[in-house]
Amino acid sequence: MQIYDVTLGVQPDMPVWPGDPSVTLERAKKIEEGANSNVSHLDMGVHTGTHVDAPVHFLPGQTGVDQLSLDVLLGPALVVELSAETEQITADVVHHAHIPSNTRRVLFKTRNSAFWERGEKAFQPGFCGVEADGAQALVDLGIQLVGIDYLSVAPYHKSRPTHEILLKAKMVIIEGLNLAGVPAGLYQLYCLPARLVGSDGAPARVLLMGD
Amino acid sequence: MQIYDVTLGVQPDMPVWPGDPSVTLERAKKIEEGANSNVSHLDMGVHTGTHVDAPVHFLPGQTGVDQLSLDVLLGPALVVELSAETEQITADVVHHAHIPSNTRRVLFKTRNSAFWERGEKAFQPGFCGVEADGAQALVDLGIQLVGIDYLSVAPYHKSRPTHEILLKAKMVIIEGLNLAGVPAGLYQLYCLPARLVGSDGAPARVLLMGD
Numbered sequence: 001m002q003i004y005d006v007t008l009g010v011q012p013d014m015p016v017w018p019g020d021p022s023v024t025l026e027r028a029k030k031i032e033e034g035a036n037s038n039v040s041h042l043d044m045g046v047h048t049g050t051h052v053d054a055p056v057h058f059l060p061g062q063t064g065v066d067q068l069s070l071d072v073l074l075g076p077a078l079v080v081e082l083s084a085e086t087e088q089i090t091a092d093v094v095h096h097a098h099i100p101s102n103t104r105r106v107l108f109k110t111r112n113s114a115f116w117e118r119g120e121k122a123f124q125p126g127f128c129g130v131e132a133d134g135a136q137a138l139v140d141l142g143i144q145l146v147g148i149d150y151l152s153v154a155p156y157h158k159s160r161p162t163h164e165i166l167l168k169a170k171m172v173i174i175e176g177l178n179l180a181g182v183p184a185g186l187y188q189l190y191c192l193p194a195r196l197v198g199s200d201g202a203p204a205r206v207l208l209m210g211d
Numbered sequence: 212m213q214i215y216d217v218t219l220g221v222q223p224d225m226p227v228w229p230g231d232p233s234v235t236l237e238r239a240k241k242i243e244e245g246a247n248s249n250v251s252h253l254d255m256g257v258h259t260g261t262h263v264d265a266p267v268h269f270l271p272g273q274t275g276v277d278q279l280s281l282d283v284l285l286g287p288a289l290v291v292e293l294s295a296e297t298e299q300i301t302a303d304v305v306h307h308a309h310i311p312s313n314t315r316r317v318l319f320k321t322r323n324s325a326f327w328e329r330g331e332k333a334f335q336p337g338f339c340g341v342e343a344d345g346a347q348a349l350v351d352l353g354i355q356l357v358g359i360d361y362l363s364v365a366p367y368h369k370s371r372p373t374h375e376i377l378l379k380a381k382m383v384i385i386e387g388l389n390l391a392g393v394p395a396g397l398y399q400l401y402c403l404p405a406r407l408v409g410s411d412g413a414p415a416r417v418l419l420m421g422d
Contacts, residue, residue: 003281011408021239021252025407028232028256031271036370038268038411041232043254045239050406057249060242070214070418159247192403192416195261196236197222200249205403205416207281 004187004208006107006177008049008116010042015123017151020045046201047151052193053173057200058163064198072144072172077105077189077208079182082128084111088155089130094137105189106138107147107208109179115150117180125156132161139169145189147174147206174206182208215398215419217318217388219260219327221253226334228362231256257412258362263404264384268411269374275409283355283383288316288400288419290393293339295322299366300341305348316400317349318358318419320390326361328391340366346376356400358385358417385417393419 008014012023024043029035046065047053052073055062080097082089089108099106110128127150130138135154138146146153146166153173154162166173174191187208196202219225223234235254240246257276258264263284266273291308293300300319310317321339338361341349346365349357357364357377364384365373377384385402398419407413 005281005406007406009277009406009408019240020250025257025410027411029230031269037374038271039231040257040407040410040412041255042257042407042410044252046236046251046253058242060249066220070216163248190401190403192401192418194405194414195216195218195220195416196251196253197220199236199251199253200238201251203405205406207403 002210004182006179006182006206006208008176008178010044010049010203013121014049015121016045016048018123020047023048046196046199046203049203050176050206051201051203052191053163053167053175053201054199055167058160058167064200065193065202066195066197066199068172068193073191075105075189076186077107077145078103078186079107079109079179079184081109081184086110086128088128089134091133091137094134099141103141104143105145106143107177107179108149109182109184110149112150113178113180116178124150127156129153129155130162131155131158132165135162135165139165139171143171145172145174147177149177149179151176174204177206185210213421215393217390217393217417217419219387219389221255221260221414224332225260226332227256227259229334231258234259257407257410257414260414261387261417262412262414263402264374264378264386264412265410266378269371269378275411276404276413277406277408279383279404284402286316286400287397288318288356289314289397290318290320290390290395290419292320292395297321297339299339300345302344302348305345310352314352315354316356317354318388318390319360320393320395321360323361324389324391327389335361336367338367340364341373342366343372343376346373350376350380350382354382356383356385358388360388360390362387385415388417396421
């Protein structure tokens with residue numbers, strides 16, 4: 001069995017969403033300066049790197065990331081690979097992706113994964129995301145979890161409609177997956193977010209296990 | 212199959228190691244104040260709550276938490292329950308715990324889990340940890356991963372000897388488990404730390420699956 005770690009490494013020079021804080025990860029206590037041990041300090045937005053969104057991210061008063069169901073975060077997931085020519089994920093793209101009717105978790109591998117493969121440090125505003133009609137098509141298919149290989153599931157400057165449709169349908173959203181090197185197909189997904197109480201998002205460690 | 216989430220919730224009023232930064236988890240952007248979405252900001256030490264230690268925590272120049280082997284972080288783990296009278300985990304305690312010889316992962320459920328059960332917010336310096344001779348006994352048994360139900364695997368003011376012995380033996384250490392409500396026995400462990408590049412520690416989400 002092969003394990004794919006599809007998690008981005010968290011480090012100071014990683015790209016973050018425009019306006020979000022950048023990552024600070026630095027040693028606050030150092031053995032070389034007389035401390036008993038090395039102890040680092042982490043300062044970041046909770047939607048940094050590979051992370052999950054909770055309903056309260058876009059829906060005021062709704063639940064936080066610690067309330068996401070482990071039954072949805074763990075289980076079979078289909079990696080759907082879209083061609084490099086797919087600009088955005090519309091309803092038409094979803095309908096032509098041949099997603100079997102019993103599918104509950106879909107991870108889209110798009111042209112975005114090439115950004116990670118070549119180590120792009122700058123934010124890429126032209127990334128591929130799910131349009132509002134694509135989001136509705138996923139809801140209509142009964143999908144419970146959707147993942148994407150850039151920092152938002154929605155195209156840039158179109159965040160709200162897609163997120164609202166998905167989160168109102170109680171869908172779990174994983175953003176910032178690195179699917180470079182992962183062939184299309186069915187895997188066992190292990191998505192474990194940090195247990196941040198009441199938070200609108202949380203960094204997650206995400207693995208795919210396959211043959 | 213039953214899933215036990217043995218992870219502490221990360222929140223501002225949780226106890227932290229003396230001298231470590233407290234947790235800040237607050238909404239930096241708010242829909243109610245006109246923002247497009249709610250976005251929280253996290254600021255904490257990496258050894259907060261349920262977390263793993265990397266060799267570089269006590270061994271300068273050694274590897275960080277992103278280098279820990281997934282083959283060790285995932286797999287069968289034995290929860291050993293010690294009596295409330297067990298002050299500290301010595302070699303004698305390890306030898307009397309009847310750990311089968313093929314065991315690779317051990318999680319100690321001690322009197323500490325009662326601190327979590329009753330919601331203690333203050334740091335508890337009298338917690339139960341593994342003494343240096345207990346650490347050596349675990350190494351001699353071929354254990355590759357050890358977990359404990361308080362914020363350090365070593366007794367208070369005795370951090371270095373225990374950590375050095377365990378980390379030099381390449382043992383993975385999980386600290387801050389909440390094992391209240393978990394019966395002794397064999398489980399499948401899923402310990403997924405945040406992928407913090409080069410860090411001496413990282414918060415982890417930890418699950419036990421059993422019958």
